[in-house]
Amino acid sequence: MPRLLIVGAxxxxxxxxxxxxRLSPEWEVTALDAGEDVSYGACGLPYWLGxxxxxxxxxxxxxxxxxxxxxxxxxxxTRVTGxxxxxxxxxAEDLRNGRxxxxxxDALLIATxxxxxxxxxxxxxxxxxxxxxxxxxxxxxHRFLEEERPRSxxxxxxxxxxxxxxxxxxxxxxxxxxVNRSSQILGGVAxxxxxxxxxxxxxxxxxxxLQSEVREAMRSGDRITALDTDRxxxxxxxxxxxxxxxxxxxxxxxxxxxxxxxxxxxxxxxxATGVHGIWAAGDCCAVRNRITGQWAYVPLGTTANxxxxxxxxxxxxxxxxxxxxxxxxxxxxxxxxxxxTGLSAEDAAAAGFDPVTVDVEASTRAEYYPGGGTASVxxxxxxxxxxxxxxxxxxxxxxxxxxxxxxALTASMTADELAxxxxxxxxxxxxxxxxxxxxxxxxxxxxxxx
Amino acid sequence: MPRLLIVGAxxxxxxxxxxxxRLSPEWEVTALDAGEDVSYGACGLPYWLGxxxxxxxxxxxxxxxxxxxxxxxxxxxTRVTGxxxxxxxxxAEDLRNGRxxxxxxDALLIATxxxxxxxxxxxxxxxxxxxxxxxxxxxxxHRFLEEERPRSxxxxxxxxxxxxxxxxxxxxxxxxxxVNRSSQILGGVAxxxxxxxxxxxxxxxxxxxLQSEVREAMRSGDRITALDTDRxxxxxxxxxxxxxxxxxxxxxxxxxxxxxxxxxxxxxxxxATGVHGIWAAGDCCAVRNRITGQWAYVPLGTTANxxxxxxxxxxxxxxxxxxxxxxxxxxxxxxxxxxxTGLSAEDAAAAGFDPVTVDVEASTRAEYYPGGGTASVxxxxxxxxxxxxxxxxxxxxxxxxxxxxxxALTASMTADELAxxxxxxxxxxxxxxxxxxxxxxxxxxxxxxx
Numbered sequence: 030m031p032r033l034l035i036v037g038a039x040x041x042x043x044x045x046x047x048x049x050x051r052l053s054p055e056w057e058v059t060a061l062d063a064g065e066d067v068s069y070g071a072c073g074l075p076y077w078l079g080x081x082x083x084x085x086x087x088x089x090x091x092x093x094x095x096x097x098x099x100x101x102x103x104x105x106x107t108r109v110t111g112x113x114x115x116x117x118x119x120x121a122e123d124l125r126n127g128r129x130x131x132x133x134x135d136a137l138l139i140a141t142x143x144x145x146x147x148x149x150x151x152x153x154x155x156x157x158x159x160x161x162x163x164x165x166x167x168x169x170x171h172r173f174l175e176e177e178r179p180r181s182x183x184x185x186x187x188x189x190x191x192x193x194x195x196x197x198x199x200x201x202x203x204x205x206x207x208v209n210r211s212s213q214i215l216g217g218v219a220x221x222x223x224x225x226x227x228x229x230x231x232x233x234x235x236x237x238x239l240q241s242e243v244r245e246a247m248r249s250g251d252r253i254t255a256l257d258t259d260r261x262x263x264x265x266x267x268x269x270x271x272x273x274x275x276x277x278x279x280x281x282x283x284x285x286x287x288x289x290x291x292x293x294x295x296x297x298x299x300x301a302t303g304v305h306g307i308w309a310a311g312d313c314c315a316v317r318n319r320i321t322g323q324w325a326y327v328p329l330g331t332t333a334n335x336x337x338x339x340x341x342x343x344x345x346x347x348x349x350x351x352x353x354x355x356x357x358x359x360x361x362x363x364x365x366x367x368x369x370t371g372l373s374a375e376d377a378a379a380a381g382f383d384p385v386t387v388d389v390e391a392s393t394r395a396e397y398y399p400g401g402g403t404a405s406v407x408x409x410x411x412x413x414x415x416x417x418x419x420x421x422x423x424x425x426x427x428x429x430x431x432x433x434x435x436x437a438l439t440a441s442m443t444a445d446e447l448a449x450x451x452x453x454x455x456x457x458x459x460x461x462x463x464x465x466x467x468x469x470x471x472x473x474x475x476x477x478x479x
Numbered sequence: 480m481p482r483l484l485i486v487g488a489x490x491x492x493x494x495x496x497x498x499x500x501r502l503s504p505e506w507e508v509t510a511l512d513a514g515e516d517v518s519y520g521a522c523g524l525p526y527w528l529g530x531x532x533x534x535x536x537x538x539x540x541x542x543x544x545x546x547x548x549x550x551x552x553x554x555x556x557t558r559v560t561g562x563x564x565x566x567x568x569x570x571a572e573d574l575r576n577g578r579x580x581x582x583x584x585d586a587l588l589i590a591t592x593x594x595x596x597x598x599x600x601x602x603x604x605x606x607x608x609x610x611x612x613x614x615x616x617x618x619x620x621h622r623f624l625e626e627e628r629p630r631s632x633x634x635x636x637x638x639x640x641x642x643x644x645x646x647x648x649x650x651x652x653x654x655x656x657x658v659n660r661s662s663q664i665l666g667g668v669a670x671x672x673x674x675x676x677x678x679x680x681x682x683x684x685x686x687x688x689l690q691s692e693v694r695e696a697m698r699s700g701d702r703i704t705a706l707d708t709d710r711x712x713x714x715x716x717x718x719x720x721x722x723x724x725x726x727x728x729x730x731x732x733x734x735x736x737x738x739x740x741x742x743x744x745x746x747x748x749x750x751a752t753g754v755h756g757i758w759a760a761g762d763c764c765a766v767r768n769r770i771t772g773q774w775a776y777v778p779l780g781t782t783a784n785x786x787x788x789x790x791x792x793x794x795x796x797x798x799x800x801x802x803x804x805x806x807x808x809x810x811x812x813x814x815x816x817x818x819x820t821g822l823s824a825e826d827a828a829a830a831g832f833d834p835v836t837v838d839v840e841a842s843t844r845a846e847y848y849p850g851g852g853t854a855s856v857x858x859x860x861x862x863x864x865x866x867x868x869x870x871x872x873x874x875x876x877x878x879x880x881x882x883x884x885x886x887a888l889t890a891s892m893t894a895d896e897l898a899x900x901x902x903x904x905x906x907x908x909x910x911x912x913x914x915x916x917x918x919x920x921x922x923x924x925x926x927x928x929x
Binding site for chain 2: 334359430436
């Protein structure tokens with residue numbers, strides 16, 4: 030019986046495990062994970078912390094029984110510390126007793142995901158300072174919220190996690206201050222989108238300090254009392270550091286697997302690493318951006334799940350390919366939905382395009398149908414009209430419009446083609462000119478008058 | 480000054496008028512319309528009748544002032560009765576005094592739209608029997624609802640208008656019975672979609688009688704008291720006949736303009752009819768289905784608006800093309816959203832494809848995020864995996880998913896390509912496997928195992 034060893038029992042790893050067992054039941058499949066949890070929806074952690082999702086156990090995607098039924102062995106609290114690829118083994122440490130052992134494989138899938146990166150600042154190891162990446166982080170923060178009943182939170186970083194946690198801390202009644210190094214948020218959304226997000230935060234009582242460099246975490250005993258920035262001091266009972274993640278690939282240092290500058294593996298379309306018998310999938314990998322053809326590090330659960338299936342299929346001998354991403358993402362910031370796909374103008378310029386952008390505002394429903402709102406649509410195209418990216422924020426309908434744009438980007442559509450798409454219309458759902466079509470028409474005019 | 484005469488002052492006609500005036504202010508533009516209203520959102524009539532949209536005047540897309548500002552002359556209550564293309568004139572009747580006159584043109588745009596078709600049955604001219612196509616119909620029905628306070632309505636026909644009016648009659652507290660000739664609804668949606676619509680109607684207290692042939696409209700004086708069907712009698716205070724529409728092209732009989740079997744004009748991609756100086760756009764036209772390449776009669780406001788712009792642009796000498804439709808539509812039936820795009824399995828077989836279909840159910844949000852529901856997704860592909868069509872019903876998110884599918888159809892994507900689309904994910908908006916991706920994966924498996 031050949032043995033597939035999977036390092037990481039999260040989205041990518043468990044998708045691959047299920048796929049292999051379904052396609053080739055002759056494989057023995059074992060997943061090792063340093064954590065205590067298998068296959069949970071990490072994206073749900075903010076909503077559990079905010080009380081929207083009542084129980085942490087709701088986040089599990091697979092039960093222990095389902096995993097057993099699929100014939101997958103999972104060894105938790107087991108950290109893989111090294112790769113012995115010559116002997117087809119990994120070195121693993123049992124975190125319960127500190128003992129190390131070797132585990133043999135015929136095929137190895139690296140699906141270790143990412144880990145939160147803390148800024149290089151002393152004092153962040155305080156008992157009231159948190160990051161939020163895995164279930165362990167979530168449990169620690171949940172316990173603190175329940176037991177200590179903090180009244181205020183400071184969030185360092187205005188990416189997805191920071192913004193989602195601002196909403197969820199507010200849902201628990203905490204006062205919230207956000208601190209951000211630059212004036213850009215969410216990795217650099219266009220100004221009209223950024224301004225609406227900032228307005229929404231203000232409307233919901235979140236204090237925002239942009240362009241604030243944190244200089245010191247001021248401690249009193251085991252706790253941080255304030256972050257000292259170049260624009261003043263931020264006091265809080267609780268500190269969340271949400272400044273980014275990195276691929277969890279440290280254990281591969283010195284191995285023949287190539288790691289890029291961001292720390293990511295770069296498997297091919299079949300998820301093969303180029304080292305015989307070793308595959309990689311999920312947040313520990315860079316992926317191809319389908320618009321630029323270039324590598325990008327965009328760790329997202331959807332990508333991890335797709336890659337896991339592809340890896341599993343190929344390991345089982347059924348050829349499948351993962352063609353890459355266009356980098357689509359969505360988030361809810363209070364009553365505002367923010368969606369992003371493709372390249373920003375800055376990305377596009379960096380990739381060698383000569384980008385043209387438009388920003389429009391349009392109604393999300395027929396004007397006479399109650400309950401709608403204003404969608405802000407930002408489109409990016411190259412000089413010949415080929416779409417390169419887009420960003421949308423609105424109180425509703427954003428997921429569908431950003432997905433439509435993602436499909437258009439995948440198909441290399443032009444502004445003309447977007448403008449003639451046959452999109453659904455009825456008064457409760459859109460105006461007769463959908464905001465995407467309005468934006469496409471404005472973009473066409475701008476391109477013609479260049 | 481060259482003169483553009485537009486027959487029909489609705490979506491297509493007024494879009495064209497605005498476009499011509501913007502691109503070529505040297506044109507004199509006059510629109511003639513038999514009705515009393517310019518450029519209103521006919522799709523909003525059900526919501527005005529249901530009280531969702533408070534005032535009928537909310538439905539106007541352009542005010543009289545806006546029309547005047549654009550330099551467009553509109554002559555209402557003026558019915559065009561004949562075409563004298565040899566002399567570049569039309570014959571028009573002033574409905575206020577019955578006088579006829581001729582109007583000259585340099586370019587003529589036919590944008591007369593469609594008209595409701597009543598079944599060939601005696602007695603439908605009763606004062607409590609209505610159709611609902613134009614604002615005049617809407618006002619007549621609104622007046623009856625307000626003045627007579629009917630307590631029950633019977634709706635004949637289960638297309639968009641019938642279903643939307645069922646919801647809106649219920650919103651006013653009327654009991655509602657729907658009568659339908661066949662067992663198919665909405666032009667023949669797939670069974671799982673149909674069954675959910677029927678369940679929704681039942682849940683909201685609407686009585687449905689399928690496969691019921693209406694034999695007689697039973698009258699008492701000026702009113703219908705009941706519809707007699709082969710499956711029993713349907714009594715009501717008010718009767719709405721919503722059995723379909725036809726292109727309003729009767730006045731072209733005997734002219735050199737070619738009318739197809741459905742009564743529709745078939746202009747080319749520039750909206751030219753082939754008769755010099757005469758253009759056509761909107762609901763009086765058939766359009767190309769982009770999937771089959773065949774002509775189809777699918778009168779929809781979005782198409783009319785797009786065609787109007789294209790016609791106006793070409794009339795003004797700026798070449799634009801309308802590439803056709805994939806036949807996307809959406810409707811709200813109480814708390815269920817129903818979206819359709821592309822071909823049904825029956826359409827596909829009729830067009831010479833060997834269709835493969837799948838039906839899946841999937842959650843609209845992450846399972847642990849509250850407020851979601853179940854999406855039913857029906858996909859149609861040809862034997863090699865090319866997508867041909869889809870239908871979705873769900874309590875939320877349908878517009879975006881059907882639009883994404885419409886974009887995929889437009890780009891001739893396969894099930895494989897759909898399955899690898901980078902769609903947006905966050906717990907409030909979708910599960911990590913979007914219902915579209917779930918359906919695409921099931922379709923791929925089915926195609927492989929054929």
